[in-house]
Amino acid sequence: MKEKFNNQPLRGMADRFPPDMREEYYIINKIRDISKNYVYEEYETPLLEPMEIYAAKSSAELITEQSFTFTSKGGDELILRPELTPSLARMISRKSQEMKKPIRWFSVPTCYRYERPQRGRARSFKQINFDILGEISLLEEIEIFNISVDIFTSFGAISDQFQIYYNNRRLIDAIFKFILKIPNNLYWKVYKALDKSDKMEDEEYQKYLMDTFNDNKLVKNILQLNEINDIENLPYDNIPNEFYNSQGYKEIKQLQKLLKETNLEEYCTFSAGVVRGLDYYTGTVYEVYDMGEENRRAIFGGGRYDDLLTLFSNEQISGIGFGMGLLSFKLFLRTYNLIPENVKELDYSNIIYVTTFNEKLAPLSIKLSQKLRNMGFECLIDYSCGKLGNQISKANELNCKAVVIIGPKEQEGNSVTIKNLLTNTQETPKLKNLNRKILEDILEK
Amino acid sequence: MKEKFNNQPLRGMADRFPPDMREEYYIINKIRDISKNYVYEEYETPLLEPMEIYAAKSSAELITEQSFTFTSKGGDELILRPELTPSLARMISRKSQEMKKPIRWFSVPTCYRYERPQRGRARSFKQINFDILGEISLLEEIEIFNISVDIFTSFGAISDQFQIYYNNRRLIDAIFKFILKIPNNLYWKVYKALDKSDKMEDEEYQKYLMDTFNDNKLVKNILQLNEINDIENLPYDNIPNEFYNSQGYKEIKQLQKLLKETNLEEYCTFSAGVVRGLDYYTGTVYEVYDMGEENRRAIFGGGRYDDLLTLFSNEQISGIGFGMGLLSFKLFLRTYNLIPENVKELDYSNIIYVTTFNEKLAPLSIKLSQKLRNMGFECLIDYSCGKLGNQISKANELNCKAVVIIGPKEQEGNSVTIKNLLTNTQETPKLKNLNRKILEDILEK
Incomplete structure (x- = not known):
């Protein structure tokens, strides 16, 4: 060796x-x-x-x-x-x-x-x-x-x-x-x-x-x-x-x-x-x-x-x-x-945690995060394609602002699930309607 | 040599x-x-x-x-x-x-x-x-x-x-x-x-x-x-x-x-x-x-x-x-x-130009700028104690936001003259009343 x-x-x-x-x-x-x-x-x-x-x-x-x-x-x-x-x-x-x-x-x-x-x-x-x-x-x-x-x-x-x-x-x-x-x-x-x-x-x-x-x-x-x-x-x-x-x-x-x-x-x-x-x-x-x-x-x-x-x-x-x-x-x-x-800790409170449902749907999550970043949001993508519950737990541990999910249901509906981790409420807007205002409404509830 | x-x-x-x-x-x-x-x-x-x-x-x-x-x-x-x-x-x-x-x-x-x-x-x-x-x-x-x-x-x-x-x-x-x-x-x-x-x-x-x-x-x-x-x-x-x-x-x-x-x-x-x-x-x-x-x-x-x-x-x-x-x-x-x-130029448009009337009154200008900085304003002090007209001209050349003056009149009245260089208007508030709001009112006219 x-x-x-x-x-x-x-x-x-x-x-x-x-x-x-x-x-x-x-x-x-x-x-x-x-x-x-x-x-x-x-x-x-x-x-x-x-x-x-x-x-x-x-x-x-x-x-x-x-x-x-x-x-x-x-x-x-x-x-x-x-x-x-x-x-x-x-x-x-x-x-x-x-x-x-x-x-x-x-x-x-x-x-x-x-x-x-x-x-x-x-x-x-x-x-x-x-x-x-x-x-x-x-x-x-x-x-x-x-x-x-x-x-x-x-x-x-x-x-x-x-x-x-x-x-x-x-x-x-x-x-x-x-x-x-x-x-x-x-x-x-x-x-x-x-x-x-x-x-x-x-x-x-x-x-x-x-x-x-x-x-x-x-x-x-x-x-x-x-x-x-x-x-x-x-x-x-x-x-x-x-x-x-x-x-x-x-x-x-x-x-x-x-x-x-x-x-x-x-x-x-x-x-x-x-x-x-x-x-x-x-x-x-x-x-x-x-x-x-x-x-x-x-x-x-x-x-x-x-x-x-x-x-x-x-x-x-x-x-x-x-x-x-x-x-x-x-x-x-x-x-x-x-x-x-x-001051030494990374502050995740403004970060959106982007999950990946599986390898096939992961590109949809990536495209979503491109959209979110263009609106000025900080996005952390989880590439694990692991169990959704585990990914959401991680986001909670880090104290992220929100979790977003595109699974088969969302894919079918051309939508995205956005979960506010502070209030524990969620909404599922259409992807094509998604804009800064809609997102802020969900996140600032 | x-x-x-x-x-x-x-x-x-x-x-x-x-x-x-x-x-x-x-x-x-x-x-x-x-x-x-x-x-x-x-x-x-x-x-x-x-x-x-x-x-x-x-x-x-x-x-x-x-x-x-x-x-x-x-x-x-x-x-x-x-x-x-x-x-x-x-x-x-x-x-x-x-x-x-x-x-x-x-x-x-x-x-x-x-x-x-x-x-x-x-x-x-x-x-x-x-x-x-x-x-x-x-x-x-x-x-x-x-x-x-x-x-x-x-x-x-x-x-x-x-x-x-x-x-x-x-x-x-x-x-x-x-x-x-x-x-x-x-x-x-x-x-x-x-x-x-x-x-x-x-x-x-x-x-x-x-x-x-x-x-x-x-x-x-x-x-x-x-x-x-x-x-x-x-x-x-x-x-x-x-x-x-x-x-x-x-x-x-x-x-x-x-x-x-x-x-x-x-x-x-x-x-x-x-x-x-x-x-x-x-x-x-x-x-x-x-x-x-x-x-x-x-x-x-x-x-x-x-x-x-x-x-x-x-x-x-x-x-x-x-x-x-x-x-x-x-x-x-x-x-x-x-x-x-x-992008290479220094932007003076938020800077207040602080004049000094003479060596005796200069400390009053310095104390004023301490006050202004504590309110969050950027101050550039002119230590020349030269002709006021020259000092104001310099501020104008640089495109500063405002000029402030404490001369004998202001000293007597415990006040300060604040000149908005954009509108060319001025006011002379009492020093003890000076706060962020009063200043913003004068500067944002």
């Missing part, structure tokens, strides 16, 4: 059976509705990209260690997109001259990362992406925050369950420069360190910081940054005026004013420790957190990027956007019971 | 801008409706699979020459799925015991082939897949043919424009065995040869056949097979009775009877030359052709497979299905002008 292949998907990949798909559509369709309410247009980027466009602006770690990269038959270094933004920038750069600004775009890519599969992470995952590009106005920050909030509240989540922790890279730079006097060449290293704080235990994190910087004062400052939630009461003495005049400080203050004026304040908290792991952010950055005591964690994040197009052209377009992993969001929804139990 | 990256997608890959996506959704949504009418449940397989499960049953050429294959960091041979059926079989084998038969499944995968990009073919392409598994009945053939026909007719195509050319592998085998006396070990080679007939010019094809078989009689027979369209009048003398008693012959006759009885005959033509290039087909095979004189070509095809699960388990499940390349189908629709002109 021949050896059998393993029937499991590759590690970190998922087979998606119909119940999984129904749950996923329940979530994605709600978010797609939000994209329509905000007039974001859907686009798609290729799954395969030249590695270089990702290597240039995403984090180096993401590309070299955590991505699916390979060499094509033609000798090119390719990558299965680990996220979307560099591809978005590439597409925008191709047509930005002819597009009305701001550009509001939405996408639902599947992305790939070669990392250890764990709770909330897989090697293949769907993402929801929203981006608005082409104007530099904090009102766009408000729109992106508003969309992020709507995504949660549309499922019934409340502000006790999630918070947007926001910050600004220009503000952190101003703190580094004017307050902490960190040398310029260390900025990136400190960003990376801040970004890791969530992913390690306290002790492990402190050890990592000491190993990385070997500087007690700097490590203390980094640890302190993670605790700062009030821009008005920074825990520093003698803050110079240059700090208060910096663009970063002004942007944060202006953003806070707007959040208050647009009723979004309830959902948002300033946090000096939020920086995001991707290299291309230049202004506002944010991460949305699950606020549960037991399960506090970042669900997704986003931010503003000013220089992304410069990889491809001399045009400068600023944008802000986010990419939300669907798996991570689904975990959040499950934690708070925000997905109805029945 | 730093060198810029090329902003084009990789060869054979496509960037899909919003107009492309709208056209694609127009097509896919119609087909998804058909999947609902026939109660086919959607599933998704992973894009990455172990190469071996494709190598075992797809054509060897497809895997070694025409697929994206690579070695993972863990040393495994992986493939970007070039089609879907082996993955489908893998998934079915995991849960077939617990699933009700027949299984009706539907999927819209993106597949990858490493071939020369040309009209109707790209290296990355979406496919539409329908499969019904678990019963061996020609009534299932009828269902799959019916779905194939519905896909075309739902766009307005008629039988002069497309035809299902069908055949049966068991019938060809019976012709080989009982009539042409072709040795068993040549069957596959002849299949492959028949499958190539469409892809070459006549002269080139004849040369290829001679080079391959070096047998005048066999080459003549193969060429003749491509011409046979009438099972009742085969161009052979002394056909033995074994042929007429073969399962292949009986199945074709029964299928033809059913096609007639279910009004599908008009769309279907028997063709002894149709075999399909994939190795796993065992019974009915078919290809749908564009019938245009100038552009006769196969659009897609499918068939019955009996042994696919045996790669993974000892269970025997027969199924029939098809995979239709979306690009190829779109070319067909374009040829016959079956895609409405305007």
